[in-house]
Amino acid sequence: MYNFEFVKPATVDEAVAALQAEDAQPLSGGQTLIPTMKQRLNAPSTLVSLIGIDSLKGVSEAGGVLTIGAGTTHATVAAEAGAYPALAALAGGIGDPAVRNRGTIGGSLANNDPAACYPAAALGSGATVVTNTREIAIDDYFQGMFTTALEEGEIITAVKFPIPEKANYQKFEQPASRFALVGVFVAKTADGVRVAVTGASEEGVFRWTEAEAALSANFAPGAIEGLSASADGLIGDLHGTPAYRASLIKTLTKRAVTAA
Amino acid sequence: MTEVSMVVNGRKVSGNVEGRTLLSAFLRENLGLTGTHVGCDTSQCGACVVHVDGAAVKSCTMFALDAEGADVATIEGQAAPDGTLNVIQQAFQDYHGLQCGFCTPGMVMSAAALLKENPKPSEAEIRDYLEGNICRCTGYHNIVRAIMAASGQDVPAVAAE
Structure with a gap:
């Protein structure tokens, strides 16, 4: 793996600022990005770790909508998304227990791997992707394999799932x-x-x-x-x-x- | 190089690392804790599983700098200071839950995480939880038996006998 500068901001604003550096990329749980970097398929000059940002974590339900912070791990969604059992079950089936303890919903949706589970849940649920600048309807979000509507330097902060029948x-x-x-x-x-x-x-x-x-x-x-x-x-x-x-x-x- | 500090097996440690230094490399090369094995280095095999703030993670797939301030537990911290094995390690010995032993540190750390979450897992739950831990000797039957025993349950005759 090529070396890089590691930055670990405590707030979304600091992260957005750090992502202005040339060839900077956000790092969430790293369960896809780190193996990719080991293969030198990806070589950012700066990695902005998002896992120290507490405001990106947590699961809450209000008015029939489940909101999941982008930095929430699959294990936490599996344990705490009881208001939306199909989503909790999906999260509990991603990878293996150690991967679920690190990987995050925001990381998965930003990466948009064509074989990942969360994109199916988000698209199937008619979810909304919330970023540091806007809200994106899920039907406008996915734009092909490993491609999304996210702009450079834009960070997913949460995902809103209307809870279906x-x-x-x-x-x-x-x-x-x-x-x-x-x-x-x-x-x-x-x-x-x-x-x-x-x-x-x-x-x-x-x-x-x-x-x-x-x-x-x-x-x-x-x-x-x-x-x-x-x-x-x-x-x-x-x-x-x-x-x-x-x-x-x-x-x-x-x-x-x-x-x- | 950046200084990173964390608590490993109850001891405060620190060292200078690069951005790309993996937690597994920090444990093995900076601290000399070579009980954490790196089998595949592609987050498949689970030999490198350690606990970070109580959660099992693959230490080859986490940067050391992301463990700043964390409480890390490795295989070296599992036995008592006098060398007495913990209940999981002892069960692995009693039930021959290892052949070459390379995967064992990860198996023991994953088993410890499982039993903390689920003190009396079924055989199916054990096998499911070990999905990310590969034993290339294929010694899974006795590993499952050892974990059943460590959880205080009757050990079923699941082994290929």
């Missing part, structure tokens, strides 16, 4: 990495059903809108029996072909509806 996340794990080979998050709200798919697309997380329409009319696994997810643009690798992933999308969606 029912929800469930089904992850089919790639057995070596434990990332989602395919993961499907289904949420049923008064406004309809959202279905978000991770792990499958070259473009990162996406909504399966045909299934959403069918499930909004009839929230039952049989409602999507006649549909099939398109394999166009899906990932094909040694773990699974695009057609296999497309098949998994439908199977996991049905399982999620059954379990919700």
